Amino acid sequence: MHTIAHYLHQEHVHCDEEYNLAEARVGRGDWDGARRHFDAFLVLFETLMSKEELVLFPRMERAVGNAYGPTLVMRSEHGHMREILGQMQEAIAAHDADGFFDQADAMRLLMQQHKVKEEGILYPQADRLLFEHINTVLSAMDELETEACWSAA
Numbered sequence: 001m002h003t004i005a006h007y008l009h010q011e012h013v014h015c016d017e018e019y020n021l022a023e024a025r026v027g028r029g030d031w032d033g034a035r036r037h038f039d040a041f042l043v044l045f046e047t048l049m050s051k052e053e054l055v056l057f058p059r060m061e062r063a064v065g066n067a068y069g070p071t072l073v074m075r076s077e078h079g080h081m082r083e084i085l086g087q088m089q090e091a092i093a094a095h096d097a098d099g100f101f102d103q104a105d106a107m108r109l110l111m112q113q114h115k116v117k118e119e120g121i122l123y124p125q126a127d128r129l130l131f132e133h134i135n136t137v138l139s140a141m142d143e144l145e146t147e148a149c150w151s152a153a
Contacts, residue, residue: 008123026100
């Protein structure tokens with residue numbers, strides 16, 4: 001049986017791979033490639049955040065009996081990351097490598113800190129809290145991904 005932690009770690013890996021390709025294209029001034037890879041990254045990343053916000057967090061909140069604490073912090077950080085990513089997307093559209101990398105530095109730091117909290121604390125907690133429902137949670141995440149793929153096509 002897979003764990004929530006393993007499943008979402010793999011999602012992080014896919015996001016990181018696509019993001020790194022986009023960043024490399026910006027560094028080379030390949031704006032078409034940068035846009036293509038950054039757009040693909042955005043779809044993956046938004047799908048990941050949706051899986052957390054729409055599937056995982058509500059179930060965790062029900063299990064502990066409140067919507068405060070780690071999930072509230074994660075939602076706040078997601079909002080901050082969405083703002084930075086919007087600015088990075090604008091920098092790509094403007095062919096502004098300096099603007100992109102200024103935001104990329106902030107984003108990289110925020111993402112690293114966010115992943116440490118998720119992978120080190122939140123996901124293991126989810127596996128403990130939702131142990132009896134892991135397959136249901138993972139199936140719901142897969143369904144959300146399928147919906148995201150159809151809407152992106």
